[in-house]
Amino acid sequence: MSNDGKVHCVVVTPEKTELDTVCDSLVLPLFDGELGIQPGRAPMVGRLGFGILKIRTGTSVVEWFVDGGFVQVTREGVNILTDSLVKPSEIDRKQAESDLDRAMAIKSTTPETAALKERSLAQARAKVRLGS
């Protein structure tokens, strides 16, 4: 990552490149907690959870909802790969609630299904929590 005091952040979804911006720092919702990234961060690959991505430029902070995926920090910048990037206000809460019910109904009998259920639950819960 460049050391000019800025972070080059690119957010990509399977549909298109949603965001390509330069900011001062950002906070990522990782799988097991939040992670702040400032210029000069060592290269890493992280698994994203479901939550709010905060992009800070100067004093303004832009918030986005990140729907799982990964983050790759390289020398050039931060690449975020996620299924969808939406404003927190755009989350469909009703859909999330029905997804939560569906996730609850998954029977976890093997480690694989347990992991699947856990993931679906985390996704639906985050959306219900943040949705309006």
Place this chain on the structure above:
Amino acid sequence: MANIRQLDKRRKSVKNIRKITRTMELIATGRFKKAMDRAAAATDYTKRITAIVQDLANSGTEVSHPLLTAHEKIDSIDMLVLTANRGLCGGYNGSVVRAATARRAEIMQQIQNGEISVSGKRGISAMRYAGIPIEKTYTEFDDKPSFAAVARIADDLIERYITGKIDRVDVAYTKFVSVSKQVAVVETLLPFSSLAVPSAEKATGAGAASGTSAGTKDDYEFLPSASAILEEVVPASFRARLFKCFLDAAVSEQIARMVAMKSATENAGDIIKSLSRRYNRARQSKITQEIMEIIGGVEALG
């Protein structure tokens, strides 16, 4: 007399048809360009996911995931057939349906289980006509398939595969090879064969270097761990792969319609030409005949 009027009527109706087909061709061309742009925009994701997989592989992580392992005994095979909602696109729907039914006949010889899901009204009616029971139907995918909707189907398939309800997933769709070549294929998507999404390699070319920073090898830190990331990478690339099938189908549909409508317009032009010729000839002979009659009448009088 009646013949001339009939010819004129037919010529007018063919002209109308030509107008319609030409408009449809123009619309298809516009949609094709948009669909191509969408497909191009989608390659960025596959490119970057391939870069991450590359990093994982370089770190020496053992690649194993329930979606990557083939089930020992295959009892049930699901098939997804991607067709168009509308016709008038040449052999597009027919060839996909033909490929799908051929594969189904093959499957049915060995095992009796397996659901067929069809996307697109044309495919649905063709399958119904063939007497093949359809489990799920989707008609919401037009020329702009949304990832959210595709991801739902993908998640459903992942769940069914992991829980052991199904042992294989086939997808019948029209693969986009180039602007002048699209082929109807049946591909096995699960068990997931390779993590690298096809065409990602080709499409990246020079751009691929930017992800992994040309030449310099970075020692990546994996949070929380390489295996946890792998757990997420595999379903994500499966979803991207399925989405690519939908995008390919959408692009191919527009191309097929464009080509079909272009030849329809040309054909209408040919018909108009020959009808005009016949009409003019009939008119001329009628005039000649009338003159002959008048001259004959004058001569008889004189």
